[in-house]
Amino acid sequence: MPILSRIRTAFLAGLLVAASAFAADQPAPLRVEAEMLDGSRYVLDDSRGFITLLSFWSPDSLASRKCLGELQRFHQDYESRGVKVVAISTVNDAAMLRAFTAKRKLSLPVAMLGENNLGAIPEDQLPIVLVLDRDGKVVASRAGLFSYRMLEVLAVPPLMKPVSGTTPQ
Numbered sequence: 754m755p756i757l758s759r760i761r762t763a764f765l766a767g768l769l770v771a772a773s774a775f776a777a778d779q780p781a782p783l784r785v786e787a788e789m790l791d792g793s794r795y796v797l798d799d800s801r802g803f804i805t806l807l808s809f810w811s812p813d814s815l816a817s818r819k820c821l822g823e824l825q826r827f828h829q830d831y832e833s834r835g836v837k838v839v840a841i842s843t844v845n846d847a848a849m850l851r852a853f854t855a856k857r858k859l860s861l862p863v864a865m866l867g868e869n870n871l872g873a874i875p876e877d878q879l880p881i882v883l884v885l886d887r888d889g890k891v892v893a894s895r896a897g898l899f900s901y902r903m904l905e906v907l908a909v910p911p912l913m914k915p916v917s918g919t920t921p922q
Contacts, residue, residue: 787864828861
């Protein structure tokens with residue numbers, strides 16, 4: 754197995770192990786806080802009750818830039834169906850990110866990574882997508898390039914089904 758594949762596998766395995774190590778009754782196994790480009794704060798608990806796709810990216814990453822269009826399309830198609838998408842930049846320069854998103858006409862929620870318990874996020878692995886169920890538990894992850902269809906496969910099939918005894922979100 755090539756070294757980058759081993760690093761990617763170890764990183765994703767570490768995220769999933771960290772997420773599963775939390776107490777089962779804790780509402781959100783991960784702690785992620787971010788500053789939205791409009792100045793508001795995003796915390797993972799804001800997405801409770803929704804299927805959530807967190808995409809960690811950097812404008813310095815070619816792979817991240819290539820995937821933003823796919824993420825934007827996914828956000829537009831699934832937001833009304835109870836799926837929250839948040840693109841969280843590892844670069845903390847609000848002015849630069851506002852210009853970057855305006856130039857590309859992105860309307861999906863974009864934030865800058867703040868407090869979290871994810872550990873170091875390797876820039877060479879970006880973008881990284883985490884899919885969380887309605888209870889805030891990580892159910893899927895992906896590092897590297899992704900397509901719209903891949904996001905559908907990761908986030909939609911079992912999660913979009915209504916929980917028995919409830920109505921869809």
